[in-house]
Each structure stands twice: as C-alpha cells, then as structure tokens.
Amino acid sequence: SQQGEEDPQALSIQEGENATMNCSYKTSINNLQWYRQNSGRGLVHLILIRSNEREKHSGRLRVTLDTSKKSSSLLITASRAADTASYFCATDGTYNFNKFYFGSGTKLNVKP
Amino acid sequence: GAVVSQHPSRVICKSGTSVKIECRSLDFQATTMFWYRQFPKKSLMLMATSNEGSKATYEQGVEKDKFLINHASLTLSTLTVTSAHPEDSSFYICSASDQEGKLFFGSGTQLSVL
Numbered sequence: 001s002q003q004g005e006e007d008p009q010a011l012s013i014q015e016g017e018n019a020t021m022n023c024s025y026k027t028s029i030n031n032l033q034w035y036r037q038n039s040g041r042g043l044v045h046l047i048l049i050r051s052n053e054r055e056k057h058s059g060r061l062r063v064t065l066d067t068s069k070k071s072s073s074l075l076i077t078a079s080r081a082a083d084t085a086s087y088f089c090a091t092d093g094t095y096n097f098n099k100f101y102f103g104s105g106t107k108l109n110v111k112p
Numbered sequence: 113g114a115v116v117s118q119h120p121s122r123v124i125c126k127s128g129t130s131v132k133i134e135c136r137s138l139d140f141q142a143t144t145m146f147w148y149r150q151f152p153k154k155s156l157m158l159m160a161t162s163n164e165g166s167k168a169t170y171e172q173g174v175e176k177d178k179f180l181i182n183h184a185s186l187t188l189s190t191l192t193v194t195s196a197h198p199e200d201s202s203f204y205i206c207s208a209s210d211q212e213g214k215l216f217f218g219s220g221t222q223l224s225v226l
Contacts, residue, residue: 031213042118042205042219043156048212088155090215098144098209102156 006089006103014111019076021106023089026070030092033100034063034074036085043088046074081112114140114210118218125196126226133191133221135206141186142208146215147179150203162189196225 006023013019025032031050035043047063049056049072056063062075076083086107090100115138125131135145143164148156160181161169168181178200180192193200205220 033215035215035217040203040220040222043207043215043217045214045216048214090156092213098213099146099158099161100215101158102148104155107153 006087006106008106009104010107010109012109012111013079015079015081017079017110019079019083019108019110021074021087021108023072023074023103024070025072025089025091025103027091027093029067032063032065032072033090034061034072035088035090035102037088037105038085046087076108079108079110081110084108084110114138114208114214114216116206116208116216116218118206118221120221121219122222122224124224124226127197128195131193131196131223133193133204133206133223135189135191135208135218137187137208137216140208140210142189143186145183145189145206145208147181147189147191148205148207150205150220152203156205159191164189193223196223198225201225 033048034046037043047058049063049065060077065072086105088105089103092100117136117138119134145162147159149159150156158171159174162181162183164183170176183189201224203220203222207215207217209215
C-alpha cells in the first residue's frame with residue numbers, strides 16, 4: 001500500500017463476537033480515518049481520529065490511536081452479518097494535510 | 113455526511129478510446145478532490161489531487177497525459193482516461209473532503225477496456 005499495512009488481511013467471526021483490526025502506518029500524521037467498503041462499492045466513512053486523540057467511539061465502533069507505535073485499531077463490538085465488508089484505514093501526512101493514503105485493508109466476514 | 117456523486121458507475125469501451133468520469137460534490141463546495149484507483153481485492157491507490165482552478169498534482173508513477181484531470185468548478189472534477197488500454201481497466205473512485213478533513217467518496221466507476 002502507499003502508506004501502511006493492516007492486519008489481519010482477512011478475519012472470519014461469528015455474529016455477536018467482537019472484531020479487531022489493526023493498522024500500522026509509516027510517517028507522522030495529522031489525522032487517521034477508518035472506512036468500510038462493501039464489494040464493488042464506494043467507501044463509507046466510519047471514524048476520524050486526530051493525532052492528539054487516543055480513543056474515539058461511535059456506536060459499536062471503537063478506534064484507538066498510538067502515535068508512538070504508528071498504529072491504530074478498530075474494534076467492532078457485537079458484530080452483525082451486515083458488518084461483512086472490507087475495512088481500510090487512511091492517513092494523511094504532517095506535510096500533506098488532507099491528502100490521504102490507504103492501508104491494505106482487512107476483509108471481515110461475519111457469519112450468521 | 114457530505115454527498116459525492118460519481119458517474120458513470122460502469123463503463124465498457126474499446127481500446128484506444130477515451131473515457132470521462134465525473135465527480136460532483138452535491139451539498140458542499142470542494143476546492144480539492146482526490147482520485148483513487150483500486151485493483152480487485154486490493155487497496156486504494158491515490159492517483160492525483162484535483163485542485164479547483166489550477167493543475168492537478170499527480171502521485172509518482174501516474175501518467176498525467178494518460179489521466180487528465182479537470183477541476184472546473186467548486187463542485188465538479190473530471191477524470192479522463194485517454195487512449196484507454198486493457199491495463200487501464202480498474203475501479204476508479206473520487207473523493208472530496210469537508211471542512212473537518214473527513215473524506216467522502218463517490219460510488220466509484222468500474223472501467224472495462226476491451
């Protein structure tokens with residue numbers, strides 16, 4: 001990817017379980033964003049977290065950011081079959097504010 | 113959130129022809145839009161930054177003469193794939209950012225060059 005890597009590349013869980021995806025990036029950032037993409041579709045914005053924030057919540061989503069390790073995690077609690085999608089993190093750079101590069105993505109499959 | 117509209121959603125063309133893809137911000141003004149390319153089961157690769165009223169900024173390795181970008185107004189950016197070849201077949205997605213810096217994406221265009 002242009003900026004970083006995500007792991008795992010693929011994750012398969014049962015409905016009701018929690019899903020955790022990790023994102024690592026290469027350069028210092030201003031913002032990090034998480035997106036969801038259903039197959040063959042555009043991307044849906046989930047959460048934006050700024051470099052001075054450590055944790056953010058939105059419904060069943062929890063995002064953490066560790067700038068010292070250049071990593072972020074996305075936790076989806078009580079997963080549903082409808083959460084099945086690919087999840088990407090995107091980061092900008094200190095000198096490229098608003099210009100985002102994407103990680104390699106995690107393909108999540110939630111089995112009913 | 114902001115709405116970004118992209119057309120067409122799918123296009124099939126013959127090798128050697130040019131294809132234009134439109135990206136519109138429907139409910140906000142976008143001085144900057146971004147064009148991405150995505151290969152099957154892969155991540156998004158930033159191709160270029162489209163700036164209203166000025167030339168686009170291309171990422172390293174992206175041919176500016178192959179992928180022409182025009183940002184004629186605060187709500188419209190176009191990507192023209194010139195003299196398309198089968199290797200240009202891909203999923204192209206545009207995005208625009210709001211004042212907070214959140215990126216909003218169009219629904220993408222699947223280009224197939226025969």
